[in-house]
Every structure is written in structure tokens, then in C-alpha cells.
Amino acid sequence: MFDVAVMSLVLCSIPDQRKALGQIYRVLRPGGCMHFYEHVRAETPALRRVQRLVDATVWPLLAGGCHAGRDTLAAITKAGFEMQRVDRLRFPDSVVSICQVHRTFSAWRLVQTNNSTSLR
Secondary structure (H helix, E strand, O other): OEEEEEEEOOOOOOOOHHHHHHHHHHHEEEEEEEEEEEEOOOOOHHHHHHHHHHHHOOHHHHOOOOOOOOOHHHHHHHOOEEEEEEEEEOOOOOOHHHHOOEEEEEEEEOEEOOOOEEOO
């Protein structure tokens, strides 16, 4: 078991986020911390539409399989992690920045006890 896991620009390009996060959850000790730097889905509906458009056309081909519009934060929470801190990084406005919504964040593996969930 590991105390810490670090992922950087991985979850946007792998075929199965759920499977990868399950493996991280498996090897991270209960109460362990995961740190990320990842593309995430944009906050505004207009940017999300643009992300979906570029994800369905050229962006994955140009960026090594990257899908900038994935809801990575929701996938991490669904995998059993609790978000502790999320920082938004915004690159200068440009066409490319539409696909470059980044977040750094820390998430903790929850500890399951008989009737409760907590961090240890």
C-alpha cells in the first residue's frame, strides 16, 4: 500500500478513467492522499459545448488522445475519494485555452468502518 499517489495529465487521455481510478484506490492505503494536475470539464455551458466539439473531432488526434471535456472531478469522487482542495488554473485566453481548463487538486481515500466513512 502507498501513502501518496500522483497523476499528471493522465485521466484526460486514458480509455477507462473508472478502471484507472479503481487501481489507484486499490493501492492507496485508507486515508492516503492522491494529488492531480488534470484537464477538467469547463464550468460554463458555452465552453463545455466547445470542449465536446473539439473532443469529437481533432483534439484527441492532436493531443495524444486527450479528451479535455471529461468530468474528471466527478469520476474521482465516484471512485470513492473525497476532494480536499481544488485549485483552478486558467491559461491566457485563446482558442487553445478552451481545451486547457486545468485543475490541481488533492483527494483522500476514505476509510470505511462498520457504519461510517471518515478520513484517517
